[in-house]
Amino acid sequence: MFLVEGNKIISELANSPYKVKEIFSLNPEDITVKDVQVHQISEAELKKISMLQNPKDSVAVCFLKNESDFSENNLQLVLDGIQDPGNLGTIIRLADWFGIEQIVCSNDTVDFYNPKVIMATMGSFTRVNIVYKDLQEFFSKTENLNIGTDMDGESIYEFKRRDKMNIILGNEGNGIRDFTESVLNHKITIPRFGKSQSTESLNVAVAAGIVLGQLFSK
Secondary structure, rough: OOOOOHHHHHHHHHHHHOOEEEEOOOHHHHHHHHHHEEEEEHHHHHHHHHHOOOOOOOOEEOOOOOOOOOOOOOOEEEEEEOOHHHHHHHHHHHHOOOOOOEEEEEEOOOOOOOOHHHHHHOOOOOEEEEEEHHHHHHHHHHHOEEEEEEEEEEEEOOOOOOOOOEEEEEEEEEEEOOOHHHHEEEEOOOOOOOOOOOOOOOOOHHHHHHHHHHHOOO
């Protein structure tokens, strides 16, 4: 099981594939999820069970989703070793915003059931299918073009969108690993317009937002 915190995100569970076991809340009357046992608790109790430094109003205990059958989408994100929970949560939220229904994660990508990931998605995890794969096996079977983010790639502002693509984002510190780079069909980059050389790269979630914004503008 895993935890979902905050009434706003908990309300997203009603129309999702996730089953709620029970909810602990400061104000049970504010809970909109039906047919679930809701326990009233104190602020002191909420602080004990919450994973957050500043707990919100409620905590839901949910069952892990049964692993769904994987089928390839024409446009999907592939995450190669993303480690920061906030980055993964934000990328899931971006995928939801742009209508990308599936994200493929390497097995060493941070667990998306991590409470910090769930919180950062702001409920988007209920609408995006997250699957973990051995990327070597995945790339050997994919029929999509593998498009990777790289400092030496083609400008995203000039790149022409393809019909079937895997948009690959690499680890925060090391980027895309060597094996993944070897299977790329094309590299894209976000060119630097500022004169300062002190900024080495963009945050991976910020980069994802810029790349997706450009892809969907064409």
